[in-house]
Amino acid sequence: MAPLTAWLPVRADQECDVVIAFLGRRVAELTDEIEFFSKALTDQGLHVLSRLSAPKGTVGTAVLRLRAATHPLHSVGHGCDVLVCLEDDVPNFSGFGLQRGSVLLWDAPDPGQFHSPVPDGVITYRVPHRALSLSPGGQYTARALVALGALCHLLGLGVEAVRHPRAHGIDLWHFDTGVEFARRHLVKRDVFYLAPPTRTQARHLLLTMSQAVKLGLAFEHCDCGSDCLHRLASSTNQWLIDHLSRADHLVSLLQSGYHPGVRVYRGPEGRVLALLGGDESILTSCADQSGEPTVLVASGVADAVRLLIAGRRLLRAHPEWTVGIVIEDCLAASQESIAEDRLADLLSRASLSTRSCNSAVPPTTADLFPSQREGDPFADIGYVAWGAAQGVVREAVELCQQFGLPVAALYPSVRHPFPTAELETFSRTVRRVVVVEGDRAEEYSRRIARCCSFQPGTVRPDPGHALSPMDIFLREGLGAP
Amino acid sequence: MQQPLDGLAACPRWTPTAPEQRRLGTVSTAKRMEMLVIQLPRGRSAVVQFDPARSTTVTDHCGFRALLEYGILDWNGHRCFPADGHRFFSALYDHLFLSGYRVRWLTWTPAARPRTW
Numbered sequence: 372m373a374p375l376t377a378w379l380p381v382r383a384d385q386e387c388d389v390v391i392a393f394l395g396r397r398v399a400e401l402t403d404e405i406e407f408f409s410k411a412l413t414d415q416g417l418h419v420l421s422r423l424s425a426p427k428g429t430v431g432t433a434v435l436r437l438r439a440a441t442h443p444l445h446s447v448g449h450g451c452d453v454l455v456c457l458e459d460d461v462p463n464f465s466g467f468g469l470q471r472g473s474v475l476l477w478d479a480p481d482p483g484q485f486h487s488p489v490p491d492g493v494i495t496y497r498v499p500h501r502a503l504s505l506s507p508g509g510q511y512t513a514r515a516l517v518a519l520g521a522l523c524h525l526l527g528l529g530v531e532a533v534r535h536p537r538a539h540g541i542d543l544w545h546f547d548t549g550v551e552f553a554r555r556h557l558v559k560r561d562v563f564y565l566a567p568p569t570r571t572q573a574r575h576l577l578l579t580m581s582q583a584v585k586l587g588l589a590f591e592h593c594d595c596g597s598d599c600l601h602r603l604a605s606s607t608n609q610w611l612i613d614h615l616s617r618a619d620h621l622v623s624l625l626q627s628g629y630h631p632g633v634r635v636y637r638g639p640e641g642r643v644l645a646l647l648g649g650d651e652s653i654l655t656s657c658a659d660q661s662g663e664p665t666v667l668v669a670s671g672v673a674d675a676v677r678l679l680i681a682g683r684r685l686l687r688a689h690p691e692w693t694v695g696i697v698i699e700d701c702l703a704a705s706q707e708s709i710a711e712d713r714l715a716d717l718l719s720r721a722s723l724s725t726r727s728c729n730s731a732v733p734p735t736t737a738d739l740f741p742s743q744r745e746g747d748p749f750a751d752i753g754y755v756a757w758g759a760a761q762g763v764v765r766e767a768v769e770l771c772q773q774f775g776l777p778v779a780a781l782y783p784s785v786r787h788p789f790p791t792a793e794l795e796t797f798s799r800t801v802r803r804v805v806v807v808e809g810d811r812a813e814e815y816s817r818r819i820a821r822c823c824s825f826q827p828g829t830v831r832p833d834p835g836h837a838l839s840p841m842d843i844f845l846r847e848g849l850g851a852p
Numbered sequence: 853m854q855q856p857l858d859g860l861a862a863c864p865r866w867t868p869t870a871p872e873q874r875r876l877g878t879v880s881t882a883k884r885m886e887m888l889v890i891q892l893p894r895g896r897s898a899v900v901q902f903d904p905a906r907s908t909t910v911t912d913h914c915g916f917r918a919l920l921e922y923g924i925l926d927w928n929g930h931r932c933f934p935a936d937g938h939r940f941f942s943a944l945y946d947h948l949f950l951s952g953y954r955v956r957w958l959t960w961t962p963a964a965r966p967r968t969w
Contacts, residue, residue, distance in 0.1 A: 387914050387915070388896075448894065449894060450893055451894075452894065468894075470894070471953065471954060472890075472891065472952060472954075473893045491952075492952035492953070492954075493952065494951055494952055559919070559922070560947070560952075561951065562890070562892065562913060562916060562919070562953075563915050564914050564915040841895070
């Protein structure tokens with residue numbers, strides 16, 4: 372088979388699309404620093420998406436993958452353009468998708484101490500973040516900021532734009548040290564560059580999953596009245612600060628010693644719950660009713676806002692029900708940029724539904740949460756995915772369509788009641804159904820096999836790895852000549 | 853230094869489409885074009901094209917902006933810029949090759965120009 376690089380078309384519109392991975396045992400603690408960097412990218416008009424993945428490679432080492440691009444993003448993609456290593460030890464770089472031309476920033480030890488762990492052709496910049504962060508402080512976050520400063524310089528980000536006054540709590544001294552080091556000592560040899568989009572685009576808001584949940588649960592309880600959407604357009608950041616502050620007083624956070632690490636957010640009405648990082652069985656114990664709740668699965672930050680708003684609309688029609696939105700582990704610590712006009716659209720739908728819910732026929736779960744279908748009307752392969760795997764499938768379908776392969780995909784949001792009728796209808800329009808699982812439990816494949824009349828194939832990630840669009844593309848044999 | 857390859861036969865899969873040629877300005881009356889095709893990570897590629905008749909260098913990849921802005925050192929240690937024409941183009945090939953990229957240098961002559969659609 373010819374190398375894939377020989378097939379792919381040249382991008383002709385000066386788009387940029389860079390995948391940056393941060394590797395380190397304590398990367399999960401760098402929330403403020405990564406948000407500081409992501410906000411700088413969002414302010415430049417770039418779409419940003421970040422995910423914290425499970426420990427991989429060296430035991431206990433976490434990887435935070437951040438993708439920035441001039442076009443909308445659905446997943447963190449495959450491979451790695453830039454790897455920022457914050458480890459003291461020499462890690463095994465083979466599992467991070469580094470290729471010829473990728474960039475590695477790390478505080479490399481003396482070359483005599485290791486046997487060339489960096490793959491051939493990877494452009495390595497030595498940034499001595501340990502030494503540069505010794506004074507003052509010298510903490511882990513300081514080392515990360517030194518590395519971020521060097522990274523910003525290498526990617527061509529305007530330092531003044533990054534050092535925005537909103538960087539509260541960020542030690543800019545270390546960031547500036549990194550920038551200055553890169554300016555004086557690093558000669559740029561790579562071709563990665565984060566340029567703002569040439570076309571004028573809508574402004575973006577950077578939201579963490581927790582912020583999205585709070586917004587979705589407490590949106591209609593703000594003090595803005597009819598002026599809310601106008602305020603969003605005129606002073607976006609202030610609008611966000613005000614609404615999150617209001618939501619902090621209205622949304623309950625439930626935590627239990629029996630379920631460590633799991634967070635359940637409960638809205639003001641008490642019947643809409645968002646479960647971050649746990650199994651849907653926990654919802655039953657949190658709900659105030661004995662019946663089974665309607666369970667939805669979010670595919671990302673924006674989708675969580677959509678589901679929460681629609682879930683509250685469902686409750687207005689059926690006040691005795693309970694709606695739970697499950698947010699998978701990999702999404703619980705994620706960040707995404709949302710276009711301001713998309714957020715306004717979601718919120719305006721909520722306002723409309725508030726006014727019209729009494730007069731309209733009560734909507735059902737299937738009415739409010741229809742599965743979305745994408746791709747050819749009659750396809751050889753039909754993918755089905757729930758949750759975070761949907762973003763990966765969207766990009767895999769796009770990739771297949773670029774090569775003229777007849778594929779389709781179904782994106783259900785509802786997990787309970789199971790959307791059997793929609794799956795049956797979809798299966799009749801494709802030759803083979805393949806369920807793309809987000810983890811190795813194969814829960815959805817088993818449910819489909821139990822409830823539907825067809826037997827699906829399954830794509831699941833390798834142990835310790837997250838699924839990427841290229842995995843789906845290659846594993847199904849579609850790329851073979 | 854690698855010698856330029858003659859014609860697109862060296863890279864038969866790469867056939868620029870008509871919109872791509874218009875964007876790059878290759879539908880001009882130039883008699884000869886030279887281009888670098890660079891393989892990037894994650895299955896992407898970039899093209900830098902040099903028009904000897906006009907002595908201009910164009911690219912479809914925004915990552916080359918920094919190189920074009922700050923210039924590149926050639927074998928003699930002199931910094932060259934796009935205005936230096938072929939000297940810059942040659943130095944760019946060396947720079948990319950030595951940095952670790954897979955680069956192909958193609959020469960596009962009228963006789964070898966592929967049919968476009």
